[in-house]
Amino acid sequence: MSYNIPDHLKGLTDEEVKKSQKEFGYNQIDGQQKSSWYYLLFNILKEPMLLLLIAVSIIYVIVGNYTEALFMFGAIVAVSAISFYQDNRSRIALEALEKLNEPLSIVIRNSKVVQVPTHEITVGDLCIIEEGKMINADGKIVHSNDFSVNEASLTGESFSVFKSSDTTDANVYSGTLVVSGLAVIKVTAIGKNTRLGKIGQSIKEIKEEVSPLQKQITRFVKNMAYIGIAVFLMVWIYSFYQTGSIIESLLTGLTLAMSVLPEEIPVAFTTFMALGAWKLMREGIIIKQSSVVETLGSTTVICTDKTGTITENTMHLKQLYDFKTDKTYNHDEFKETDLSQLITYAMWSSEPVPFDPMEKTIHNIYEQTQQTDRRNEFRMIHEYPLDGKPPMMTHLFENHSGERIIAAKGAPEAILAVSDLTEQQKEVLRKKIQTFGQEGYRVLGVAKSTFTGNHFPEKQQDFSFEFLGFTVFYDPPKQGIQDVFQKIYDAGIKVKVITGDNADTTKAIALQAGIRNSTSAVNGAEITNNTPSELIALTKKTTLFTRMFPEVKLAMVKALKQDDEVVAMLGDGVNDAPALKAAHIGVAMGNKGTEIAKAAASLVIVDDNLDKLITGIAAGRRIYANIKKAVQYIISIHIPIILTVSLPLFLGWKYPTIFTPVHVIFLELIMGPTCSIVYENEPMEKNTMRQKPRKMTETFLNWKELIMSIIQGLVITAGVLFAYQYTVQNGGSEEKTRAIVFTTLIFSNILLSYTNRSFYYSIFESLKNRNLLLLGITLATLTLLFSILFITPVSRFFQVATLTFNEIMFALTVAGISVLWFEIYKLIKRIRHKN
Structure with missing residues (x-):
């Protein structure tokens, strides 16, 4: 980091930092309490399933069944451990993301410029703040250079305010944005003691919105819980009517209630989202809200800025056009004397401490070509920041002898409009601009002016400018960008380019980048007053939107959202921030993006590689x-668990309580890890990224899918109850019947977990997708099953008889028929799809 900072600014020493942090604490506003392990454990113990287990355990103790009570207490520990493991994984993943999301701040310490995590800033620190950065603490300016700040987050006033150590108000405040220049501030307040902290706001806090999918799942689980309560009461009353035993009937009712509750679903949802965000973090994609992972997979349109997103944002100065000589000079001719004035005024019109890549390039060319560097002789006395549609900017400098420099640069159309040129001259220059643009070049006009008084015009456009020429930049498309856009189109996603550049340059770069476009570009000024419905109609047929300013970018995103599109907005500049914030998914560039863009975005691509967005979309779909x-x-x-528990009771079969709470909780212990751990680890099916995006508003299970799952469950039930009756009809005891029914259900569970890996491809095709966790859970389940069947004390506890090889094969056959019929359905589905 290279900054032109006065030598007397030394900053705090390490000892002074520790002392200040001890006295004033850390630079963070107290938010919600972090989820510590004991807080997670307390929440787990409030879960309905745990409460049911505790109730069953207490009943067993009351009636003196201490072995069953001990098992149930063990089950409580096991269920709690599984839930705790899942929740803790989610917590650790989210904390890692939160830590990675924290911006770094630049401070002077021990006379050196260093970067520190923002929460480590302390009172007395010297912080360096520059264009495009968010201010992270309250402070007083001790040094500045062309410094202005937008304080809209505090005052509501959108205009930028110029400040320095000499102005009446030399204070800056946390949460405000640096619009131009650079300043060194001495920190006076941090965290909750800042002006922003005191009024209880923090624009860095991102509220986690409940996604449509999360709402649907919560509603589904609540409905199942209500059904569970109703069934529990019904079974308890009916069982009591039959047996007259309140304890036995209560156990039967609780058993059924345990089988109805789908408590695995919320755990699975949280795990999928948190671990999905954590896995993307390892890929170099920082997700600020875990719900964004779900939304990513629904993306229907990508709105992308051009500079720094499609292009490298390296800004090579390829050519200079000098108006006086009417010549265009290539890079190896920049030292020509004729170009001295054009280069000099291009430099003076740039920021003294450049932030923009083009301005950095101009400063470098000035250093390389000018014999005398006069930058230290002049100081800025007035600035007109970038404004206008299209925009331009003007700087006024003066030295000790009163010599004055007035330099302007900006969009070539804007510079031509304010220059003293004939219409014929302007028309010739417009053709040159068009020619440069068609080659993919970005053009800036440069002009100079004179002014003797100190009462400067209110607007920079009121100066009389002399046109000097054009700076012609080339910002090449990123390597491999064509493949990225091809993948986007293959995934059924539309692309819109929304940029501040002109139409010709944008069209040329879009063509080079592989963006499909068959219509003319639309200029931002043309659509400023368009109604939302007009904008919607425009977005349907237009791909390239040029000379776009922040308000119109924002309007475009809102129009697309109104049209039920799921919008991912890509950008890296200050002017992209409103649109990034408004989009369903704001995507900022981590390397070359401004801090305000990163703060507004919900997703940050660390290395600016647009291909990572495809990775994120694929992860969302998976x-x-x-x-x-x-x-x-x-x-x-x-x-089948619910019906196997209830139907024998209601139908008055020979063994009405074929399952007890012990058997149901064993099945729950198997199902929990299968749905949350195993399926979360399931790889993406082939051709997933060649399908159209799903509608975000659609229910996570439509009626067809729900009915298919119910049919699967009913067929398994039929198989299990067939095994029940077959065993009874052949003289099987209660223990033998229970063993065969239990084994059939376990085998059905294993086979279902495999066949449901895909609802389109065959089970053999799915086996090619490596998932070691599924294999591990399967082996563990079979080991436990055979322990129950063949280890006498365990068999006695589960009240089952040992099965012969033929009986085990019978259970496996029934399970296979009950589950694998679905493979025939999938085969028919594939045949129809091909035809």
Whole structure:
């Protein structure tokens, strides 16, 4: 980091930093309490399933069944441990993301310029703040250079305010934005003691909105819980009517209630989202809200800025056009004497401490070509910041002898409009601009003026300017960008380019980048007063939007959202921030993006590689598909458990209580990890990124999918109850019947977890997708099953008989028929799809 900072600014020493932090604390506004392990554990113990287990355990203790009570207490520990493991993984993942999201701040300490995490800023620190950065603490300016700040977050006033150590108000405030220049501030307040902290706001805090999917899942679980309560009461009353035993009937009712509750679903949802965000973080994609992961997969249109997003943002100065000589000079001719004035005024019209890549390039060319560097002789006395449509900017400098420099640069159309030129001259110059643009070059006009008084015009456009020429930049498309856009189009996603550059340059770069476009570009000024419906109609047929300023970019995003598009907005500049904030998914560039863009975005691509957005969209689609698989699996396997517990009771079969709470909780312990751990780890199915995006408003399970899951569950139920009756009819005891029914259900559960890995491809195709966790859970389940069947004390506890090889094969056959019929359905589906 290179900054022209006065030598007397030394900053705090390490000892002074520690002392200040001890006295004033850290630079953070106290938010919500962090989820510590004991807080997570307390929340887990409030879960309905745990409360049911505790109730069953207490009943077993009361009636003296201490072995069952001990098992149930063990189950409480096991269920709590699984939930705690999942929640803790989510917490750690989210904390890692939060830590990564924290911006770094530049401070002077021990006479050196260093970067520190923003929360480590302390009172007395010297902070360097510059164009495009968010101010992270209250402070007083001790040194500045062309410094202005937007304080709209505090005052509501949108105009920028110029400040220095000499102005009446030399204070700056946390949460405001640096519009131009650079300043060194001495920190006076941090965290909750800042002006922003005192009024209880923080624009850095991002509120996690409940996504449509999350609402739907919550509603589904609540409905199942209500059904569970109703069924519990019904079974309890009916069982009591039959047996007259309040304890036995209560146990039967609680058993059924446990089988109805789909408590795995909320855990699975949280796990999928948090771990999805954490995995993307490892890929170099920082997600600020875990719900964004779900939204990513629904993206229907990508609005992208051009500079720094499609292009490298390196800004090579390829050519200079000098108006006096009417010549265009290439890079190796920049030292020509004729170009001295054009280069000099291009430099003076730039920021003294450049932030923009073009301005950095201009300063470098000035250093390389001018024999005398006069930058230290002059000081800025007035500035007109970038404004106008299209924009321009003007700087006024003066030295000790009173010599004055007035330099302007900006969009070539803006500079031509204020220059003293004939219409014929302007028309010739417009053709040159068009020619440069068609080659993909970005053009800036440069002009100079004179003014003797100190009462400067209110607007920079009121000066009389002499046109000097054009600076012609080339910002090449990023390497491999064509492949990125091809993947976007393959995924059924539309692309809109929304840029501040002119139409010719944008069209040329879009063509080079592989963006599909068959219509003319639309200029921002043309659509300023368009109604939302007019903008919607325009977005349907137009791809390139040029000379766009922040207000119109924002209006475009809002129009697309109104048209039910799921919008991902890509940008890296200050002017992109409103649109980034308004989009469903604001995507900022982590390397070359401004801090305000990163603060406004919900997703940051660390290395500016646009291909990472495709990775994020693919992850969103994978996670959404896997959540559906998990929920459908849960519905399908819960149905046979519920009906196996209830139907023998209601139908008056020989063994009405075929399952006790012990058996149901064993099945729950298997199902929990399967739906949340195994399906979360399931790879993406092939061709996922060649399908159209789903509508974000659609329910996560439509009626067809829900009915299919119910049918799967009912067929498994039929198989299990067939095994029940077959065993009874052949003289099987209660223990033998229970063993066969239990084994059939376990085998069905295992096979269902495999066949539901895809609702289109065959089980053999799915086996090619490596998922070691699924294999691990399967082996663990079989080991436990055979322990229950063949280890006598365990068999006695579960009240099951040992099965012969033929009986095990019978259970496996029934389970196979009950589950694998679905493979025939998938085969028919594939045949129809091909035809």
